[in-house]
Amino acid sequence: MPVVVTGSIATDHLMTFPGRFTDQFVEGKMENVSLSFLVDDLVQHRGGAGANMAYGLGLLGLGPVLVGSVGSDFDDYDAWLTRHGVDTGSVRWSELKHTARFVCTTDTANNQIASFYSGAMSEASLIELAPVARRVGGPDLVIVGPNDPQAMVQHTQECRDRGYPFMADPSQQLAWADGEMIRTLVDGADLLFTNEYEHALLLQKTGWSEGEVLSRVGTWVTTRSAKGVIVEQAGQTPIEVIAVPETKPVEPTGGGDALRAGFVAARQWGLGLERATQVGSAVATAAIEVIGTQEYSLPTGPFLDRFAAAFGTAAADEVAPHLPG
Ligand SMILES: Nc1ncnc2c1ncn2[C@@H]1O[C@H](COP(=O)(O)OP(=O)(O)OP(=O)(O)O)[C@@H](O)[C@H]1O
Numbered sequence: 410m411p412v413v414v415t416g417s418i419a420t421d422h423l424m425t426f427p428g429r430f431t432d433q434f435v436e437g438k439m440e441n442v443s444l445s446f447l448v449d450d451l452v453q454h455r456g457g458a459g460a461n462m463a464y465g466l467g468l469l470g471l472g473p474v475l476v477g478s479v480g481s482d483f484d485d486y487d488a489w490l491t492r493h494g495v496d497t498g499s500v501r502w503s504e505l506k507h508t509a510r511f512v513c514t515t516d517t518a519n520n521q522i523a524s525f526y527s528g529a530m531s532e533a534s535l536i537e538l539a540p541v542a543r544r545v546g547g548p549d550l551v552i553v554g555p556n557d558p559q560a561m562v563q564h565t566q567e568c569r570d571r572g573y574p575f576m577a578d579p580s581q582q583l584a585w586a587d588g589e590m591i592r593t594l595v596d597g598a599d600l601l602f603t604n605e606y607e608h609a610l611l612l613q614k615t616g617w618s619e620g621e622v623l624s625r626v627g628t629w630v631t632t633r634s635a636k637g638v639i640v641e642q643a644g645q646t647p648i649e650v651i652a653v654p655e656t657k658p659v660e661p662t663g664g665g666d667a668l669r670a671g672f673v674a675a676r677q678w679g680l681g682l683e684r685a686t687q688v689g690s691a692v693a694t695a696a697i698e699v700i701g702t703q704e705y706s707l708p709t710g711p712f713l714d715r716f717a718a719a720f721g722t723a724a725a726d727e728v729a730p731h732l733p734g
């Protein structure tokens with residue numbers, strides 16, 4: 410049965426201004442600002458945590474079902490995801506709004522002026538999971554990734570009501586969500602993912618102890634950038650997994666989403682927690698060594714060689730039969 414990935418779907422439009430913003434600000438004239446910067450570079454990246462995770466799962470041959478809300482500008486992005494093995498048949502197209510978009514201009518001093526338009530994402534709470542399950546079969550796992558807050562709460566509630574196993578991945582939404590909302594998102598999850606900072610924030614905001622969280626979720630995975638990953642379960646000794654040695658990050662954004670994709674794929678293949686975390690780390694390394702969150706590929710030979718060098722040949726032999734192609 411498929412993995413259903415709910416979460417944000419967005420594009421990033423990144424421009425560079427070959428000067429300094431501050432040279433164009435006129436002191437004492439800041440109450441009526443009308444500035445235009447002639448930029449010399451524009452790159453566009455496909456992103457959004459939901460789409461990033463689905464991309465990784467697609468590369469790994471899982472045929473994930475992406476669930477989220479987009480605008481009429483989604484055609485090209487749709488084709489891209491489909492080409493990489495993602496089922497986009499349950500993506501909802503808004504009639505009124507564009508796909509969520511992050512627009513950012515950076516100057517030569519690394520100052521940034523950015524805007525985030527949530528657009529069609531704000532309609533994600535209109536999506537129900539039951540019709541998705543009717544179309545593709547009852548899901549093995551529903552990932553509740555960062556998204557429109559109301560959609561996250563509803564997807565989580567629907568999973569609990571219908572008995573779909575779910576993964577809580579609140580990520581950056583933890584920054585502003587209150588304790589009550591976070592408790593709602595986490596309680597009863599099969600899997601909980603956070604990075605180290607979010608791990609601490611979650612404890613602080615929910616008021617739960619480490620043990621109380623672990624009594625409410627099956628497994629808590631905490632990523633710690635170059636320091637590796639910790640996997641915790643109630644009553645078990647935590648499992649620690651190293652990050653892939655000699656990772657050369659060129660853009661760390663998206664590492665978390667790629668790690669989740671690798672972990673979930675390996676669990677679907679039936680591999681143990683330690684092995685799945687290693688697969689996640691290897692996919693994360695591939696993702697952060699390129700610019701863009703969906704620009705990496707996982708060519709079987711090189712992927713396995715690097716995996717074996719990091720985690721041993723016995724581990725690589727366990728993973729090899731499951732890799733596509
Ligand atoms: N410098 C690094 N060296 C090796 N691996 C790294 C490095 N940075 C990130 N990773 C890999 O990416 C994974 C996720 O990174 P991190 O713990 O920073 O999550 P995050 O802050 O949520 O990331 P994101 O920016 O994608 O939200 C790590 O567990 C690790 O496998």
Ligand SMILES: [Mg+2]
Binds near residue numbers: 665
């Ligand atoms: Mg993250």
